[in-house]
Amino acid sequence: MTGAETSALLGPADIRRLAEELDVRPTKKLGQNFVHDPNTVRRIVSTAALDSRDVVLEVGPGLGSLTLALLPAVERVVAVEVDPVLAERLPKTVADRAPTLADRLTVLTADALRVTADQLTQPTALVANLPYNISVPVVLHLLAELPTMTKALVMVQAEVADRMAAAPGGRTYGVPSVKIAWYAEARRVATVPRSVFWPVPNVDSALVLLTRRPTPDADREAMFRLVDAAFAQRRKTLRAALATWAGGADQAAEILTRAGVSPGARGETLTVGDFAAITRMAGKARP
Incomplete structure (x- = not known):
């Protein structure tokens, strides 16, 4: 200066x-x-x-x-x-x-x-x-x-x-x-x-x-909808909190398990990478 x-x-x-x-x-x-x-x-x-x-x-x-x-x-x-x-x-x-x-x-x-x-x-x-x-x-x-x-x-x-x-x-x-x-x-x-x-x-x-930093390998809008759903009911497990998002509690549990996330976990324990993995898996599970 x-x-x-x-x-x-x-x-x-x-x-x-x-x-x-x-x-x-x-x-x-x-x-x-x-x-x-x-x-x-x-x-x-x-x-x-x-x-x-x-x-x-x-x-x-x-x-x-x-x-x-x-x-x-x-x-x-x-x-x-x-x-x-x-x-x-x-x-x-x-x-x-x-x-x-x-x-x-x-x-x-x-x-x-x-x-x-x-x-x-x-x-x-x-x-x-x-x-x-x-x-x-x-x-x-x-x-x-x-x-x-x-x-x-x-x-x-x-x-x-x-x-x-x-x-x-x-x-x-x-x-x-x-x-x-x-x-x-x-x-x-x-x-x-x-x-x-x-x-x-x-x-x-x-x-x-x-x-x-580089953004995760996932669709941003889809992941943000997932995040909103995961934290809408913080006290619930992800299996329950994501039931509506996934089309049912069993479907949510299946997507979570395939993404390497426990269905009994809660949203506040997940990293942004975890949410990206769930988003990718959900995309594969849906027609």
Whole structure:
């Protein structure tokens, strides 16, 4: 990073001033909690292990705290913001505080749950403070839609972070854990205090680092339906939980046995590889 490639980060007073200027009142509906601590956004950029060639996708840039920290570190930032008022103001904030970096920013006014690859510039990384209420669906959608995205660092509710990064065998392991594992290795890497946000949320936050890996040898949509069925009734054995999915408990037991999985096991004990094996076997068993 050269001396010219710097930006003036936003502090608490800057965040309040911008919000007042725009008449922005953070809403729970949009999951808006703005980061106002420069040290936190620096820490996020450092933890993401970015390099100057990365094209970073940022979802929900809000008032621009993280955007300003990202721009000096990468080739380009593509910011997807659903709020048109915030999306319109972001380029001006960057031009005011980091004029030499303004040409590195592209802002797209769109819903991250519906954005498509052809709207973006082949991002290599996702770095975002995600709205709590849609964090897992957004991550899954972007991993599916953007094969060029090889890594991600997302800030989410701490409880969600635990589920995203959970390993088989624990109570937090479930549908999000398996579906994330289809695409990437996920690790919870840091806790973020509530005090760095405005307004202060009533839950803790955490950073989850995702590293893309080869997907299993199975049909993704079929496997995701299997995973949904396996965890719909967590207390039941897979033989019982998958009865409707397989067309009967005996058929479920047969598919499981052929896949090398005990019919008496429960979904939370299976790896993503186990679910892929069951999916492949189910495909062979059905006409």
